[in-house]
Amino acid sequence: xPNANLESVTTLTFDIFGxxxxxxxxxxxxxxxxxxxxxxxxxxxxxxxxAQWRLRQRIEQxxxxxxxxxxxxxxxxxxxxxxxxxxxxxxxxxxxxxxEFMKAYQLLTPFKDAVDGLIRLSNKYRLVMLSNGExxxxxxxxxxxxxxxxxxxxxxxxxxxxKPHPSxxxxxxxxxxxxxxxxxxxxxxxxxxxGARHSGFRGAYVNxxxxxxxxxxxxxxxxxxxxxxxxxxxxx
Numbered sequence: 313x314p315n316a317n318l319e320s321v322t323t324l325t326f327d328i329f330g331x332x333x334x335x336x337x338x339x340x341x342x343x344x345x346x347x348x349x350x351x352x353x354x355x356x357x358x359x360x361x362x363a364q365w366r367l368r369q370r371i372e373q374x375x376x377x378x379x380x381x382x383x384x385x386x387x388x389x390x391x392x393x394x395x396x397x398x399x400x401x402x403x404x405x406x407x408x409x410x411x412e413f414m415k416a417y418q419l420l421t422p423f424k425d426a427v428d429g430l431i432r433l434s435n436k437y438r439l440v441m442l443s444n445g446e447x448x449x450x451x452x453x454x455x456x457x458x459x460x461x462x463x464x465x466x467x468x469x470x471x472x473x474x475k476p477h478p479s480x481x482x483x484x485x486x487x488x489x490x491x492x493x494x495x496x497x498x499x500x501x502x503x504x505x506x507g508a509r510h511s512g513f514r515g516a517y518v519n520x521x522x523x524x525x526x527x528x529x530x531x532x533x534x535x536x537x538x539x540x541x542x543x544x545x546x547x548x
Contacts (some may be wrong), residue, residue, distance in 0.1 A: 317514065317533060318496065318514055318533060318534075318546070320493055320494050321437070321493075321494060321495065321496045321514055322437065322438060322490070322494050322495075323437060323438040323439075323440055323463075323488060323490060323494060323495045323496070324433060324437045324438070324439055324440065324495075324496050324497075324498050324516075325440045325441075325442035325466075325484055325495055325496070325497050325498065325508075325513070326430075326439065326440065326441055326442065326443075326462075326497075326498045326499070327442070327443060327475075327497070327498065327499035327500065327501060327504050328441055328443040328445065328450065328453065328458075329386075329420075329443065329444070329445065330500050330501060331426070331498065331499050331500040331501070331518060331520075332422050332423065332426040332427075332430070332458060333420040333421065333422050333423070333426075333453065333457070333458070334420070334421050334422065334423050335366070335420065336359075336362055336366075337421060338416065338419065338420045338421045339358075339362065339416055339417075339420075340358040340359055340362055341358065342358075342413055342415075342416040343358030343361050343362060343413070344357065344358040345413075346358075346405070346409055346410075346412075346413045347361065347403065349409055349412075350398075350403050350404060350405045350406075350409055351404070352401075352403045356401060356403070360401075361397060361398070361401065364397050364400070364401070365393055365394055365397040368393040368394075368396050368397050369389060369390055369393040370503070371393070372389045372392055372393045372396075373389055373444065373474040374474075376389070376474060377473055377474055377477050382472040382473070383444075383468060383469045383471075383472045383473060383474060385446065385469075386443075386444050386445040386446055386449065386469075387414065387417055387445075387446075387449070389474075390414075390417070391410060391414060394410065394413075395410065418452070419457070420453065420457055421457065422457060422458045422459075423520070423538070423539070425538040425539040425540050426458075426538075426539050427458065427459065427460065428539065428540070429538070429539025429540060429542060429543050430458075430460045430539070431460070432543045432548045433539075433542075433543060433546070433548050434460075435548060436546070436548050437546075437548075438463045438464075438488075439460070439462050439463050440462060440463055440464045440465070440466060440484070440488065440495075441454060441462045441464070441465045441466065442466045442468075442475075442480070442481075442484050442497070443465075443466075443467060443468065443475075444467075444468045444469075444474050444475055445467060445468075445469075446467055446469050447465065447467040447469060447470070450465050450467055451465055464487070464488065466483070466484050466487060468480045468483075470483060471483045475503075475504055475507055476503050476504055476506060476507025476508075476510075477507070478507065478510060478511045480507070481497070481507060481508050481511035481512075481513055482511060485511075485512075485513075491512075492511055492512030492513050493512060493513075493514065495508075495513045495514065496513060496514035496515065496516055496533070496534075497509075497513045497514070497515050497516070498516045498518060498542065499515075499516075499517065499518065500517075500518045500519065500520050500521060502517060502523065502524075502525045502526045502532075503526065505517045505525075505530075505532045506526050506528050506530050509530035509531065509532070510530045514533045515530075515531075515532040515533055515534070516532060516533065516534040516535075516536065516542055516545075517532035517534065517535045517536075518536055518537070518538060518539065518541075518542060519535055519536070519537060520537060520538055522537075534546075
């Protein structure tokens with residue numbers, strides 16, 4: 313392994329939504345159908361809604377953490393964020409429109425590089441899903457959408473917090489019976505790597521969206537563009 317600091321890593325924990333699963337590719341087509349059903353102006357596209365919606369999702373999760381409201385539910389947060397976004401864009405929707413749209417979350421598609429990479433990485437590391445999603449939902453996605461037999465599936469719901477709250481990473485290390493430095497968090501979102509590094513994990517930032525990392529002392533150990541690059545860096 314090129315980086316001596318990573319020689320102790322035995323386990324990789326993975327963010328799922330946006331890192332392994334292609335949220336934009338999976339959700340923009342049903343977003344376009346939602347907008348059509350709501351008689352939104354044709355200039356408003358699913359891509360434009362997604363760009364605002366994805367940012368609002370993070371605010372909803374941060375609010376829950378800051379106000380100590382607990383883990384209100386991954387899909388519940390996404391729905392609330394979408395309602396806010398549609399209202400801000402002056403889209404007139406009905407509850408049944410959202411009910412139909414939210415079914416798309418059961419059909420999320422993984423990135424090919426992620427599936428290929430997970431298979432390769434399993435030859436060297438213990439693979440763990442560490443996600444904000446609910447336990448039963450994560451198990452469905454692992455079995456029916458990703459098709460990877462993870463060694464463990466851990467939900468932030470268990471500690472009633474959303475990542476990047478430190479309790480989520482501490483819970484993972486304790487559950488896995490590992491010291492934090494033996495675990496590397498793999499995520500396409502810098503906030504997740506920042507939270508993991510703050511909690512003593514190693515960190516691999518899969519920067520598939522070409523975004524800058526946060527201004528922080530808790531920097532990733534590895535930065536790659538996709539899972540193929542991660543495998544090459546980790547010599548798998």
